[in-house]
Amino acid sequence: MKARRNKKQIPSFRKLIKTSKVKLENKLKNKQFKQQSTLKKYRKEQRKLRQAVKDAVSKKPIPLENPKEKRPGKRIEREEEEEEEALPLDMMDEDDLQLMKDLGQRASFLTRDLSSSEPVHAKKRKHEHIIDKYEKIPRTLQTAPEKELIHLLPIKDKSGIIPQTREKPVTDSNKDEEDQEEERELEEEIIEDPIQELTIEEHLIERKKKLQEKKIHIAALASAILSDPESNIKKLKELRSMLMEQDPDVAVTVRKLVIVSLMELFKDITPSYKIRPLTEAEKSTKTRKETQKLREFEEGLVSQYKFYLENLEQMVKDWKQRKLKKSNVVSLKAYKGLAEVAVKSLCELLVALPHFNFHNNIIVLIVPLMNDMSKLISEMCCEAVKKLFKQDKLGQASLGVIKVISGFVKGRNYEVRPEMLKTFLCLRIKEVEVKKDTEDINKPKKFMTFKEKRKSLSRMQRKWKKAEEKLERELREAEASESTEKKLKLHTETLNIVFVTYFRILKKAQRSPLLPAVLEGLAKFAHLINVEFFDDLLVVLHTLIESGDLSYQESLHCVQTAFHILSGQGDVLNIDPMKFYTHLYKTLFKLHAGATNEGVEIVLQCLDVMLTKRRKQVSQQRALAFIKRLCTLALHVLPNSSIGILATTRILMHTFPKTDLLLDSESQGSGVFLPELDEPEYCNAQNTALWELHTLRRHYHPIVQRFAAHLIAGAPSEGSGALKPELSRRSAAELFEAYSMAEMTFNPPVESSNPKIKGKVLQGDSFLNEDLNQLIKRYSSEVATESPLDFTKYLKTSLHQ
Numbered sequence: 001m002k003a004r005r006n007k008k009q010i011p012s013f014r015k016l017i018k019t020s021k022v023k024l025e026n027k028l029k030n031k032q033f034k035q036q037s038t039l040k041k042y043r044k045e046q047r048k049l050r051q052a053v054k055d056a057v058s059k060k061p062i063p064l065e066n067p068k069e070k071r072p073g074k075r076i077e078r079e080e081e082e083e084e085e086a087l088p089l090d091m092m093d094e095d096d097l098q099l100m101k102d103l104g105q106r107a108s109f110l111t112r113d114l115s116s117s118e119p120v121h122a123k124k125r126k127h128e129h130i131i132d133k134y135e136k137i138p139r140t141l142q143t144a145p146e147k148e149l150i151h152l153l154p155i156k157d158k159s160g161i162i163p164q165t166r167e168k169p170v171t172d173s174n175k176d177e178e179d180q181e182e183e184r185e186l187e188e189e190i191i192e193d194p195i196q197e198l199t200i201e202e203h204l205i206e207r208k209k210k211l212q213e214k215k216i217h218i219a220a221l222a223s224a225i226l227s228d229p230e231s232n233i234k235k236l237k238e239l240r241s242m243l244m245e246q247d248p249d250v251a252v253t254v255r256k257l258v259i260v261s262l263m264e265l266f267k268d269i270t271p272s273y274k275i276r277p278l279t280e281a282e283k284s285t286k287t288r289k290e291t292q293k294l295r296e297f298e299e300g301l302v303s304q305y306k307f308y309l310e311n312l313e314q315m316v317k318d319w320k321q322r323k324l325k326k327s328n329v330v331s332l333k334a335y336k337g338l339a340e341v342a343v344k345s346l347c348e349l350l351v352a353l354p355h356f357n358f359h360n361n362i363i364v365l366i367v368p369l370m371n372d373m374s375k376l377i378s379e380m381c382c383e384a385v386k387k388l389f390k391q392d393k394l395g396q397a398s399l400g401v402i403k404v405i406s407g408f409v410k411g412r413n414y415e416v417r418p419e420m421l422k423t424f425l426c427l428r429i430k431e432v433e434v435k436k437d438t439e440d441i442n443k444p445k446k447f448m449t450f451k452e453k454r455k456s457l458s459r460m461q462r463k464w465k466k467a468e469e470k471l472e473r474e475l476r477e478a479e480a481s482e483s484t485e486k487k488l489k490l491h492t493e494t495l496n497i498v499f500v501t502y503f504r505i506l507k508k509a510q511r512s513p514l515l516p517a518v519l520e521g522l523a524k525f526a527h528l529i530n531v532e533f534f535d536d537l538l539v540v541l542h543t544l545i546e547s548g549d550l551s552y553q554e555s556l557h558c559v560q561t562a563f564h565i566l567s568g569q570g571d572v573l574n575i576d577p578m579k580f581y582t583h584l585y586k587t588l589f590k591l592h593a594g595a596t597n598e599g600v601e602i603v604l605q606c607l608d609v610m611l612t613k614r615r616k617q618v619s620q621q622r623a624l625a626f627i628k629r630l631c632t633l634a635l636h637v638l639p640n641s642s643i644g645i646l647a648t649t650r651i652l653m654h655t656f657p658k659t660d661l662l663l664d665s666e667s668q669g670s671g672v673f674l675p676e677l678d679e680p681e682y683c684n685a686q687n688t689a690l691w692e693l694h695t696l697r698r699h700y701h702p703i704v705q706r707f708a709a710h711l712i713a714g715a716p717s718e719g720s721g722a723l724k725p726e727l728s729r730r731s732a733a734e735l736f737e738a739y740s741m742a743e744m745t746f747n748p749p750v751e752s753s754n755p756k757i758k759g760k761v762l763q764g765d766s767f768l769n770e771d772l773n774q775l776i777k778r779y780s781s782e783v784a785t786e787s788p789l790d791f792t793k794y795l796k797t798s799l800h801q
Contacts, residue, residue, distance in 0.1 A: 207249045214254045218242065222261050229269040230293055233300040236265070240304055243311050245329075252334045256341045262308055263345040267352045274357055275302050302357055309349075309358055312342040313365055336374075343369060343377050347384035354388065354397035367404045370423075371416045382419045389426040394483070395490035398427060402494050406501045414509040421517035424498055425524055432492040432528050495528055503533075506540055511549060519557030526564035534565055538575060545583055552590050556602040559584050563609040581610065581622065586678040588629055593638050600641040604732045607648050615655050623656040625680035631692040632675075639701040644736035646696070646707040651732070653715045660714055662690045702748065703727070703739060 152164040221239045224232045245254040275298045319339035350362045370381040392398045502518045541558045559580050630649050634642040673688035696708035713721030739747050
């Protein structure tokens with residue numbers, strides 16, 4: 001049957017654009033309505049034809065003597081059977097279809113006896129035998145059931161359109177029934193044999209066995225990948241699929257093992273360069289087998305690494321959201337353990353693979369976790385970032401982390417953990433780009449062009465110039481001047497972001513817990529700050545000290561920062577830091593052997609910057625006042641602090657030789673020493689002596705005794721009063737750390753005062769005094785006499801009184 005061709009031309013794209021949306025909707029509705037109406041008509045005609053076929057092809061003949069008798073029950077059954085055997089009308093030709101339509105209009109023709117030549121309306125003979133009438137009815141043969149066809153898309157040929165059909169596969173109902181019976185039998189057997197409940201011991205043994213199998217499988221896959229990564233890159237996918245372990249008995253343990261195994265694998269097999277995606281031109285070009293194999297390995301490695309990082313991120317998100325999944329394989333309690341292992345792996349990859357793909361994605365995951373509520377995860381991430389800063393020589397990875405941390409701190413309105421900003425102290429930045437003058441001497445040398453050479457040089461000179469330039473280029477490559485310039489550029493950009501973060505906190509969040517970390521950071525990098533900010537920064541620092549809102553340690557950081565600024569580029573500025581000297585001198589007695597003992601280290605650093613490095617700007621009166629106050633302070637701090645303070649006093653006595661007058665008991669000049677005065681310049685320290693050293697000479701710590709005796713002798717560098725090299729060559733801060741008692745240990749170790757005498761062991765009452773022994777013996781030898789107790793005489797005497 002030839003398919004009808006739609007003569008109506010499909011509208012062009014331009015016409016469709018011009019047509020409004022409403023018109024298109026109306027057209028669509030009209031088209032649908034027409035299709036529905038034609039379908040209804042077609043169904044009606046089909047119903048009529050089926051009815052005619054049912055009447056013509058009836059299996060059970062109706063007796064002729066009683067043709068009008070109705071059999072409702074049997075008729076319904078017959079209709080169902082006939083409907084199954086009815087020929088599909090789609091398979092008929094046009095001529096047969098037309099014939100059937102005509103027959104449907106003349107239904108009486110189908111009911112007549114075709115064997116007789118009598119007219120339709122002839123009277124029936126009543127005397128005709130019933131059997132003969134049955135014989136005359138046409139018989140239907142039991143033929144094979146016609147196969148149902150599936151109409152496929154037609155093929156267009158030169159001759160025209162050729163319709164395509166295919167037989168529909170017929171399922172054997174008997175086989176289906178047999179299969180169903182077998183399934184029922186299996187279900188019955190399963191129900192009859194229920195699963196035996198295991199005891200706790202058996203369950204643990206079974207779990208141990210499963211876990212051992214999984215471990216062996218993981219180890220086999222990992223060793224195969226390590227032995228030949230390029231050939232076995234597909235096994236990486238198999239190993240990664242074990243992250244979705246569904247056995248609830250071993251799911252958590254297996255997932256943890258797979259996370260750690262994959263992390264170690266990626267650290268080992270990852271190349272030392274970043275893999276970029278191939279361009280279309282590179283993909284189309286033919287390459288050697290080795291190159292193609294390497295490309296496939298790189299592509300597979302990058303894709304698996306990406307999926308692995310996504311899995312780790314999802315584990316952390318599941319723990320954060322605390323939502324149980326539908327599979328219910330991992331419990332809510334196990335989410336934290338999985339998240340910790342995932343974070344640890346991310347930290348390892350952050351440090352180990354800073355050059356590889358997706359490093360910025362890892363940074364974005366790690367930085368928010370630095371501020372996590374869980375102390376373990378927060379410390380883990382902060383330590384990883386510190387480690388990255390310490391080992392990053394170029395500065396590319398450090399810059400990426402600093403950018404994300406700065407944005408995160410600003411986004412949280414400076415309400416983050418101080419540990420986040422303390423990581424900045426581990427940055428390896430020692431120098432930055434300084435703005436150069438227009439007439440800089442060290443400008444990079446430009447090579448002459450060919451035209452310039454031709455104008456100014458002869459042929460022989462040009463030849464020599466060419467050789468000279470070639471040599472200079474080679475020397476420049478050997479020095480790696482370009483990488484140095486790049487490094488300086490990255491360090492400058494990093495430090496700019498750090499200072500922007502610090503200055504924002506100083507300006508907007510002065511009472512924030514981040515302030516100590518900010519001041520500590522400024523103290524470290526103050527020598528790299530631009531000179532333009534010095535005046536404003538010193539004013540802010542002095543305002544913070546005077547406000548009184550800072551703790552003692554924070555105020556010490558302010559002083560330290562101020563003097564770091566002035567010791568570097570700040571020398572050119574005409575700034576008097578007397579107020580910072582006064583503040584430190586005034587607050588030195590806040591240090592004691594209790595909680596503030598840790599602040600001694602910052603004080604020692606401040607004194608080094610304020611007095612030793614600025615010796616030319618410090619007066620003798622100021623030096624004398626600080627030496628006197630430090631010796632007084634050494635009396636009431638812990639031994640390690642006393643050692644550090646006395647070491648600083650020794651350095652000051654060497655730096656300012658005239659301060660040895662404090663070792664003399666006679667007064668030098670007018671006035672009386674005023675120890676309660678807060679001004680070091682006007683306290684008349686020259687009229688006192690260092691009597692504290694004689695007290696410290698009897699200190700219980702041997703190193704303090706040694707330092708006190710050394711200072712009393714005038715701090716000589718040679719002779720009997722000189723210190724040993726291990727004490728004299730160390731700085732005050734190093735000595736403070738070396739003799740620290742933070743671990744509850746005494747350095748040097750205490751020697752036993754009563755050494756044991758071999759062969760003589762004291763036992764029993766030999767430990768007691770001789771007089772006490774005699775007294776005990778006398779009382780123990782006396783016989784106790786029992787006498788009646790008479791309380792009345794004591795009562796009478798008390799009443800008389």
